[in-house]
Amino acid sequence: MARKTMVGAAxxxxxxxxxxxxxxxxxxxxxxxPYAAAAGTKTVTxxxxxxxxxxxxxxxxxxxxxxxxxxRVDTVQVDEVPAWDALSQGRVDAIMEDWGHPEQEKRYVExxxxxxxxxxxxxxxxxxxxxxxxxxxxxPDVLDWRNLNKYASQLRSPESGGKGQLLDGSPSYxxxxxxxxxxxxxxxxxxxxxxxxxxITQIQQSAKDKKxxxxxxxxxxxxxxxxxxxxxxxxxxxxxxxDKGAADPSTVNCAYPxxxxxxxxxxxxxxxxxxxxxxxxxxxxSKDDQNAVSQMIAEDKLSADxxxxxxxxxxxDVWKKWLR
Amino acid sequence: MTVHTAPxxxxxxxxxxxxxxxxxxxxxxxxLWARPAARKLLVLAAAAAVLVPVAAAxxxxxxxxxxxxxxxxxxxxxxxxxxxxxxxxxxxxxxxFGHISGAIIAAVHAVYTVLLALGWAGVTAAAALIAxxxxxxxVAVTATASFAACGLLGMxxxxxxxxxxxxxxxxxxxxxxxxxxLAAGLSDRTFRALRPVLDTMQALPAFAYLLPVVLVFGIGxxxxxxxxxxxxxxxxxxxxxxxxRSTDQGVLEAVExxxxxxxxxxxxxxxxxxxxxxxxxxxxxxxxxxxxxxxASVIGADGLGDRVYQALSTVDVGSALAxxxxxxxxxxxxxxxxxxxxxxxxxxxxARRPWVGWAxxxxxxxxxxxxxxxxxxxxWPDGWTVAIAAPVNTAxxxxxxxxxxxxxxIGGTADLAAHYTGWILDPLxxxxxxxxxxxxxxLVAALAWLIGTWRTALTAVLSLAAIGVLGxxxxxxxxxxQVLAAVAVTLVLGFTIAVPAAxxxxxxxxLRPVLDVFQTMPQFVYLIPVVALFGIGRAPAAAAAVVYALPAVVxxxxxxxxxxxxxxxxxxxxxxxxxxxxxxxxxxxxxxPQLLLAVNQAVVLVLSVVIIGGLVGGGALGYEVVxxxxxxxxxxxxxxxxxxxxxxxxxxxxxxxxxxxxxGA
Numbered sequence: 007m008a009r010k011t012m013v014g015a016a017x018x019x020x021x022x023x024x025x026x027x028x029x030x031x032x033x034x035x036x037x038x039x040p041y042a043a044a045a046g047t048k049t050v051t052x053x054x055x056x057x058x059x060x061x062x063x064x065x066x067x068x069x070x071x072x073x074x075x076x077x078r079v080d081t082v083q084v085d086e087v088p089a090w091d092a093l094s095q096g097r098v099d100a101i102m103e104d105w106g107h108p109e110q111e112k113r114y115v116e117x118x119x120x121x122x123x124x125x126x127x128x129x130x131x132x133x134x135x136x137x138x139x140x141x142x143x144x145x146p147d148v149l150d151w152r153n154l155n156k157y158a159s160q161l162r163s164p165e166s167g168g169k170g171q172l173l174d175g176s177p178s179y180x181x182x183x184x185x186x187x188x189x190x191x192x193x194x195x196x197x198x199x200x201x202x203x204x205x206i207t208q209i210q211q212s213a214k215d216k217k218x219x220x221x222x223x224x225x226x227x228x229x230x231x232x233x234x235x236x237x238x239x240x241x242x243x244x245x246x247x248x249d250k251g252a253a254d255p256s257t258v259n260c261a262y263p264x265x266x267x268x269x270x271x272x273x274x275x276x277x278x279x280x281x282x283x284x285x286x287x288x289x290x291x292s293k294d295d296q297n298a299v300s301q302m303i304a305e306d307k308l309s310a311d312x313x314x315x316x317x318x319x320x321x322x323d324v325w326k327k328w329l330r
Numbered sequence: 331m332t333v334h335t336a337p338x339x340x341x342x343x344x345x346x347x348x349x350x351x352x353x354x355x356x357x358x359x360x361x362l363w364a365r366p367a368a369r370k371l372l373v374l375a376a377a378a379a380v381l382v383p384v385a386a387a388x389x390x391x392x393x394x395x396x397x398x399x400x401x402x403x404x405x406x407x408x409x410x411x412x413x414x415x416x417x418x419x420x421x422x423x424x425x426x427f428g429h430i431s432g433a434i435i436a437a438v439h440a441v442y443t444v445l446l447a448l449g450w451a452g453v454t455a456a457a458a459l460i461a462x463x464x465x466x467x468x469v470a471v472t473a474t475a476s477f478a479a480c481g482l483l484g485m486x487x488x489x490x491x492x493x494x495x496x497x498x499x500x501x502x503x504x505x506x507x508x509x510x511x512l513a514a515g516l517s518d519r520t521f522r523a524l525r526p527v528l529d530t531m532q533a534l535p536a537f538a539y540l541l542p543v544v545l546v547f548g549i550g551x552x553x554x555x556x557x558x559x560x561x562x563x564x565x566x567x568x569x570x571x572x573x574x575r576s577t578d579q580g581v582l583e584a585v586e587x588x589x590x591x592x593x594x595x596x597x598x599x600x601x602x603x604x605x606x607x608x609x610x611x612x613x614x615x616x617x618x619x620x621x622x623x624x625x626a627s628v629i630g631a632d633g634l635g636d637r638v639y640q641a642l643s644t645v646d647v648g649s650a651l652a653x654x655x656x657x658x659x660x661x662x663x664x665x666x667x668x669x670x671x672x673x674x675x676x677x678x679x680x681a682r683r684p685w686v687g688w689a690x691x692x693x694x695x696x697x698x699x700x701x702x703x704x705x706x707x708x709x710w711p712d713g714w715t716v717a718i719a720a721p722v723n724t725a726x727x728x729x730x731x732x733x734x735x736x737x738x739x740i741g742g743t744a745d746l747a748a749h750y751t752g753w754i755l756d757p758l759x760x761x762x763x764x765x766x767x768x769x770x771x772x773l774v775a776a777l778a779w780l781i782g783t784w785r786t787a788l789t790a791v792l793s794l795a796a797i798g799v800l801g802x803x804x805x806x807x808x809x810x811x812q813v814l815a816a817v818a819v820t821l822v823l824g825f826t827i828a829v830p831a832a833x834x835x836x837x838x839x840x841l842r843p844v845l846d847v848f849q850t851m852p853q854f855v856y857l858i859p860v861v862a863l864f865g866i867g868r869a870p871a872a873a874a875a876v877v878y879a880l881p882a883v884v885x886x887x888x889x890x891x892x893x894x895x896x897x898x899x900x901x902x903x904x905x906x907x908x909x910x911x912x913x914x915x916x917x918x919x920x921x922x923p924q925l926l927l928a929v930n931q932a933v934v935l936v937l938s939v940v941i942i943g944g945l946v947g948g949g950a951l952g953y954e955v956v957x958x959x960x961x962x963x964x965x966x967x968x969x970x971x972x973x974x975x976x977x978x979x980x981x982x983x984x985x986x987x988x989x990x991x992x993x994g995a
Contacts, residue, residue: 040439040551041491041632056643082630083640087962088549091414092630095548113414120418164751165867165947173866177953178960198953199866200945203645207861211730211744307646307723 041080049078050282053089053098056176057202059226062299063102063127065310067289069318070325075281085178090270094120099275100286103127103267105180108252115270122276124269128290133180133224133262135172139234141218151190151240154220158193161220170194173221175205182251182258183222186240189259194220206304209233226293228300288328295324370779374772382768391766394798401801403965410964413545423546431552434498438551442494450481450710451702452695453490459691461663465670472666476659483718485634485656486710492623492633493660495551496616499558499623503615507563511570511611515604516596521571526789528564534978535938536561536625538971541958544629554623554631562619569611573604613668617850620661624852625942628959638854647726647858648719654855661850730862747869750815755868759811763804770807771795778984781926790983793976802973808950809940809977816872816879816936821929823876824883828928829913831884832891845881853878853939861946871943871952879935883928890924891917930985937978951977 041049050071054064068079084092090110092098101124114121137148147153158170165171172194174183183196199205205221206229212219213233223235240261241247247260269286276283295317302313318325363369389395417423445453454477462470480489514521539557547553577600585599601608627635637653733743762770774794778787797806831838856877860870894917902916918925944952951970958967 040435040442040494054640058643061640061643080632081640082549082632083627083636083643084549084630085960087960088544088629091962092549095417097548097550097630118418163865163867164748164756164869165949167756176960177957197866197947198949199947200943200949200953200956201643201857203642203858204861204866204870204946207645207858208866211862211865304645307648307720309649 048076048282049080050100050279050286051080051082051098053092053101054081054083055086055089055101055103056083056178058228058300058304059129059296060103061303061310062296062313063289065303065314066291066299066317066325067100067102067286069311069314070328071282071285073318074329075285077282085176087178090114090121093270093272094118096272096274099272099279099282100124101270102286102289103129104270105131105133105267106265107180120273122271122273124271124276124287126290127267127269129226129267129293129296130264131224131226131267132264133222135183135220135238135240136223136235137218137220137238138213138216139236140216142236149236149238151192151238154238155191155193157218157220160218161194163197165197166195170220172196173205173208173219174198175202175222176200179222180262181222182255182262185251185256185258189257190241226297226300228297228304231297231301232305284330285328288330290328291324295321367780371776374776374779378772382772385768386766389767391768393763394767394801394803396801398799399801400799402969406965406968410545410962417546417548427546430556431547434502434552434555435550437498438494438555441497442491445490445494448695448699449702450477450486452699454478454481455698456691456695457663459694461667463687463691465667469663469666469670473663476656476663479659480656481710482714482716483652483655484710484715485637485653488632488634488637488653489656489660492635492657495555495558495631495633496619496623496660499555499562499619500612500616502555503559503562503619504566504612506559507566507611507615508570508608510563510567512574514567514571515574515600521575524567524571528568529982530975530979531560531564532568532934534975535941536622537938537941537952537955538974540626540629541955541964541967541971544959545962545964549630551631553629554626557626557629558619558622561622562615565614565618566611569607569614570604573607573611574600576607577603609668609671613665616664616668617661620657620664620850621852624657624854635852635854638852642854642858645858646719646723647855647862648722650855650858651722652718654851657852658847658850662846726859726862730859733863743863744865747864747867750869750872751867754815755811755872758815759808762807762811765807767798767803774980774984782983782986786983786986790980793980793983796976797973797980800969800973800976802951802954802969805950805954805970806973806977809937809952809974810981812868812872812940812943812948812950813875813933813937813977813981816875816940817929817932819872820876820879820883820932820936824880824928824932825887825925827880827884828887828891831888832917838888841884845885848877849881853942856939857942857946866947868943868948870946871940871948874943874946875936875939878939879932882931882935886928886931887921887925890921890928893924894920926985930982933981933985934978937974937981941974 052064052067054061064081068081071077071079082092082098084098086104086107087110089098089101090107093101094114115123135151142149145157148157154170161170162168163171170193172183172187172192174181174196175198177198177200179202186192187194187196199208209219209221209229210233220238221235223229229235241259243261243263247258248263251258269289271279271283271286276287279286299313299317302308302316303310306313308316359372363372389397448456454474457477458470458474461473477489480486510524514524536557539560540553543553543557543560547556581599581603582595585595590598623631623633624635624638627633627639630636634653634657638650638657641647641649641653765773771791771794775787775791778790797803827841831841853874856874857870860873860877864870864873898916898920899912902912907915940948941952941955944950944954944956951974954966954970955974957963958965958970
């Protein structure tokens with residue numbers, strides 16, 4: 007009978023909730039998380055992306071918001087494009103690190119004006135192809151893309167079906183690798199690890215056995231401290247090639263650009279977010295700062311909170327400026 | 331396709347004349363005709379003989395012909411853009427979806443606020459007391475220990491969030507399921523219409539549901555609850571209908587003769603008599619909801635699932651486990667409590683004045699809540715936690731270090747993975763992809779018809795054809811090869827374990843908690859250790875799938891073997907049959923329906939994990955769904971999702987033994 011009472015009570019809740027909101031429009035963009043403000047506190051919701059650098063940003067922002075400004079911070083992990091959606095709907099208040107989504111930027115920032123730019127993060131991001139240092143030392147000419155075919159046989163894996171394996175990570179990341187392999191005439195197959203966690207695990211495993219590999223990777227990334235890697239030079243990035251790629255992504259045949267990473271805030275939040283919004287706009291740090299926190303999280307296996315705490319205690323001169 | 335609608339094959343000789351002119355070939359055919367299996371195959375062969383040359387001439391014998399595909403990417407992308415552009419302004423969203431979403435959020439918020447107000451002491455006391463009233467002292471102790479463990483692991487707040495989401499999702503699922511079940515239980519026509527829908531919903535991997543819900547509702551708790559309801563309501567509906575339909579006719583007639591109206595009959599006789607099934611339905615719904623609540627973390631459901639998901643992105647198995655254990659504990663507590671409620675007799679016999687006990691429970695809960703407040707902490711005290719992440723990670727690293735390359739004799743898990751991929755998966759995939767498209771359809775038709783009925787065969791063939799029409803033939807064959815290989819491994823392992831478990835109660839007792847844990851642990855938790863052991867690719871996906879599907883197979887198979895008539899065993903033994911002979915010639919044949927059910931479950935479960943394997947390099951359809959979710963690409967994600975659904979339906983039908991077998995489960 008307990009169950010029935012409980013179920014009945016819950017059903018009543020649903021019904022009551024439905025009737026109280028039932029007259030008039032219900033704008034989904036005004037609906038915050040049900041966990042927000044549960045104990046009467048001011049809550050900020052941050053989106054955490056799946057890579058560790060982004061977790062470092064969020065961890066430090068969260069720590070400072072909670073301990074210096076008295077907010078409650080919720081973090082939600084969502085992929086990049088859905089995170090833009092969530093930001094525009096107000097489900098999250100801020101994205102701390104964006105690698106460039108021109109289509110979404112146009113739709114939400116310029117057209118719908120539901121998202122506002124939040125300034126630069128202070129870190130510059132670069133995507134490329136990388137090989138481990140021990141492999142590059144033994145075969146220096148692998149660092150030019152023209153010689154990659156020579157090494158295809160050494161880079162084979164069970165999944166690459168007779169070709170060399172180019173290891174890619176999460177499907178959510180920005181990548182032109184399939185087009186690049188085709189347009190540069192490379193004897194490689196792009197193998198998607200499916201998630202960054204799987205990709206990192208694979209890289210660590212290969213590095214432990216000193217096996218060669220070729221991987222899609224990016225800077226800043228803490229893994230470089232553990233597994234030193236060297237970038238393979240691709241045909242250099244030009245505006246012409248970028249324009250061509252923007253029109254038809256399958257024609258890209260040059261390297262990835264180097265782009266300053268940006269923050270984005272929900273437009274309402276920038277207006278009504280008070281101190282928290284100002285703080286998040288001011289948030290700006292260097293690649294080394296980010297890497298320090300990332301490594302504590304991913305390699306030393308500290309909790310994100312603990313890692314943020316240690317960094318905050320050591321670097322007051324960096325973050326004091328953000329509180330103004 | 332239309333293979334089955336061909337007219338039945340002509341008999342070679344009319345029955346009256348065979349005494350006068352018995353041609354040997356005719357005799358042979360007639361002998362064949364007498365066996366149902368051969369008859370089905372003959373009909374199919376005849377149909378194939380007519381249709382295949384036509385199909386092959388028109389569309390070749392390679393992979394699915396491109397002339398027969400429909401490209402849905404344009405309209406789907408258009409629909410997705412329209413939804414995004416109009417989501418904030420169109421009336422359908424403002425006045426319909428908006429209210430649904432708002433109501434769900436308000437309900438979850440209300441439950442969460444109550445849980446927070448109770449505090450850790452209040453919640454634990456309430457859980458223990460409810461468990462005590464419903465299921466007795468042992469379950470109450472389990473409940474107390476479980477909630478304390480959630481707090482100790484530092485997971486109190488996420489556990490409460492998952493619990494709040496679960497309570498709302500289960501309440502809605504039970505309400506929706508019971509209504510559907512009521513309709514199906516009272517009307518034959520509704521039952522016939524609803525049944526295939528429910529069958530289909532149950533065969534679908536949970537991952538396939540997510541994308542459409544996200545598109546309409548955005549990410550967050552509301553879409554998570556909705557996806558959970560879609561996933562968890564079918565068992566409730568199915569069992570409600572079953573309970574109502576199986577009411578004893580004699581009782582009904584007796585009630586009718588007393589002059590009861592239709593409504594009185596329902597309320598006083600049919601519903602109370604179906605109590606067992608109703609409670610079993612609630613139990614099943616809770617278990618399904620819990621597993622979905624974790625998967626829904628991909629779309630921002632927060633709570634324990636989100637912790638698991640976040641831990642995995644830092645390759646942190648220990649933290650993932652710390653968030654996974656509360657899920658298992660919640661599952662065990664909820665399962666035992668609801669199962670006990672279903673097993674006990676009618677409510678009147680349990681206590682003469684039940685309200686006294688409940689009042690007592692309420693008072694104790696209130697006093698614990700107050701006591702907790704006086705101690706000054708509503709959430710679990712920070713100091714009272716045990717960090718298990720670090721030791722677990724050390725243990726995992728040690729294991730991986732020693733297993734990856736260093737096993738004597740067989741090399742290591744890395745070699746094992748390479749061999750599994752190179753020697754089993756690749757040939758199987760290439761073989762399936764090289765199969766002419768009509769050949770695949772024919773094969774599926776034959777298998778499904780031999781095991782099931784012509785209806786199941788027709789559904790199976792149509793599902794496979796739908797995959798081709800959607801243009802996902804090659805990818806689906808890839809996924810299919812992964813499923814088949816993993817199912818084979820699961821069955822070999824599962825039956826090997828099931829035989830001793832069926833023979834010795836002690837083995838069974840030892841095995842049971844292990845199986846419980848493996849089955850309720852969220853699939854995500856397995857993904858990182860398997861990558862560390864097997865690298866990325868299809869091998870780790872298969873390993874995770876085997877681990878996940880094994881418990882169900884062992885359980886169903888050992889149950890089936892144990893239930894084999896002892897008389898038959900006894901007589902086999904008295905005839906001097908050895909252990910192996912008994913197994914092969916008595917136990918396996920007699921337990922055939924259960925074993926087929928085990929195969930069916932293995933297929934459905936393996937498929938669901940192979941899809942999630944897209945997160946560890948499994949590729950194929952799973953990757954497309956992950957890609958669609960990650961890039962918000964409805965065209966890719968939804969098409970792949972539908973293809974998965976069709977594949978699941980096809981596999982389910984091909985392995986579905988008899989019509990009613992699944993109703994009992």
